[in-house]
Amino acid sequence: MKQTFHITTFGCQMNEHDSETIAGMLSGLDYTPSASRNDADVIIINTCSVRENADHRFFGTLGQLKRIRKERPDLIVAVCGCMMQQQHVIDKLKSQYPWVDLIFGTHTIHRFPELLQNVRQERVKLVDVMEDSEEIVEGLPVRRNHPNKAYVNIMYGCNNFCTYCIVPYTRGRERSRDTEEILREVKELVKDGVKEITLLGQNVNSYRGTGRQGQRIEFADLITELDRIHGLSRIRFMTSHPKDLSDALILAYRNCPSLCPHIHLPVQSGSTSVLERMNRKYNREDYIALVERLRSVCPDIAITTDIIVGFPGETEEEFQDTLRLVEEIEFDSAFTFLYSIRKGTPAETFEDQVPEEIKHERFNRLVETVNRISAKKNATKVGCVEDVLVEGASKSNDRVYTGRTGGFKLVNFKGPEGSKGTVVSVRITDSNTFSLTGVVECDE
Ligand code: SF4
Incomplete structure (x- = not known):
């Protein structure tokens, strides 16, 4: 029987994407996802340290695992993410949560398969956390949560040191991925059916890459390059800092048709x-x-x-x-x-x-x-026609869909069967605080 895994993710899109990478590595080890923690052979909790609330929810979730672990001693419990970059958290886990088998940090995700095998074979407890690292490991497998949308990390870390924020201490200093690597990844994603990408980083608009001729590539240049990729309908990014919002990036909203009209x-x-x-x-x-x-x-x-x-x-x-x-x-x-x-x-x-x-x-x-x-x-928006990337069908009625407009507004609408994954024109008929309602005008 194949071994199964379950991942719980707290926090931002960076963490969601890290969890997709962890899932990709587990799939490479022949694990399959489990819908419930109760049936999983490996439980992973990917943590966030940005808000106190996520801290509480993490320790609450971990507390619930004590019983499952008692009933199933073979279960492996792994915890990772930003919180693991803080020594006081590791100390607390070691002293109060002995059912945690593996702790790894944001800089050591790529070592997860090896760490997991060690824990499984030797039944040892492992902690593998680095304080900071310049290294960017390319080519890790990813198991995407959505077939037509993908997250693409373009940079890691933050240099800004906002006085309330722990991120510079947990994710380290800014380092940007190589531009050619990003372009190669996005082209592969498009070949695989992806229509929309979200570029990720703690501070994406301070991206500094290097072009093929050694020239400096700013974030707006990267958007321009990505906009040229045939078949890529939508580019989004998350999250940006006002101090780094350049005129070139503002102009990209006019010059790059695939850059979504949302910031x-x-x-x-x-x-x-x-x-x-x-x-x-x-x-x-x-x-x-x-x-x-x-x-x-x-x-x-x-x-x-x-x-x-x-x-x-x-x-x-x-x-x-x-x-x-x-x-x-x-x-x-x-x-x-x-x-x-x-x-x-x-x-x-x-x-x-x-x-x-x-x-x-x-x-x-x-x-x-x-x-x-x-x-x-x-x-x-009522009465307007919006392009919507169809993300899912309602569970009760497979002709009722949800999707997002270019401006990132959630739309619930009626459309023809098989619309999922396409971009359709939707006439907006109603609205409320959090979403729009509409009907499909015509297919892509
Ligand atoms: S820019 Fe964002 S990630 Fe960086 S320190 Fe400020 S709030 Fe934290």
């Missing part, structure tokens, strides 16, 4: 003084000017963002600046977060931590504002 541009706060304390290296006016430039080049561009509420020292007036910015920019949507202390970051030591009840009260006001604007923006 996720985390603002984090609408207050210049808070942005300064966050070490974001731009101010409120800089951000507004960037949005104006983007909209002047691409009037229909969808702009989404991340906002942190209750950063240390945030006053009501500073929070009001954020609310005013949200009203002024009218984001298509926003991920809103309550600030939580991350051990080892500068903001951990900041005085004036905002009391929880104030954070929650501000958070609720922010969410109400963000949602009201999202509903209003979505309502402007």
Whole structure:
């Protein structure tokens, strides 16, 4: 009987893609995926250290595995991801969670097959974590979650040291993949039926590659090269930093037809003084000017963002600046977060931590504002025809589909059988805060 695996992933798209790579390596070892942890021979938990909530959920999930491991002593429990780059987490796992067999970090994913074989054969416990590494390992197998969409890592790490963020300490300094390797990978993906790629990195727009003639390749140049690949319909990227949003990249929205009219541009706060304390290296006016430039080049561009509420020292007036910015920019949507202390970051030591009840009260006001604007923006789409990449069919009715517009809006719509994986034109008939509804006008 084939051995089976189950992966639980916390966190961002980088982690989702790392899990696809882990699944690819396991498939190479002849493991098959299991729908439930209860039946899996290997359970992997890929962790995220960015928010406190993901920490809690990780330890909660790990606690549940104690019983399964007791019932099935042959089960192998492996944990990986950003949290494993923190010594205090490893110490806690060793002392309180003895049913964890294998710990590996973000820099040692490529060694996972070898580590797993060692744990299986020798029944030893292994920890394989590197503090930092310049190495980029190419050509690891990937088991994609979607046949027509793919994540492509273009860079790793971050040099920005925002004062609330643990990523530079867990993922290391920025290093960009070789441009030719990226182009080769994307061409292979397109041959394999992929229509949409999402370029991934903690700070994709600070990408610095090298071209075939040794010339420097900036992020906008990379987009231009990718746009030339025949058969690639859509290019997205995640996530970008406002300070690195160049004019060349803004112009790419006009010049590169496959670059989707959407940007996720985390603002984090609408207050210049808070942005300064966050070490974001731009101010409120800089951000507004960037949005104006983007909209002047691409009037229909969808702009989404991340906002942190209750950063240390945030006053009501500073929070009001954020609310005013949200009203002024009218984001298509926003991920809103309550600030939580991350051990080892500068903001951990900041005085004036905002009391929880104030954070929650501000958070609720922010969410109400963000949602009201999202509903209003979505309502402007009613009556329009949008190109939608069909991602899936509803479980109850195989002619009801879901997909995304170029502006990343979720659409539920009726269409002909077999639409999955195609790009179809959908007339939008209705909308709400989080999605659009429509009917197919014509096939691709
Ligand atoms: S840009 Fe700032 S928030 Fe983003 S990963 Fe780097 S340090 Fe963290």
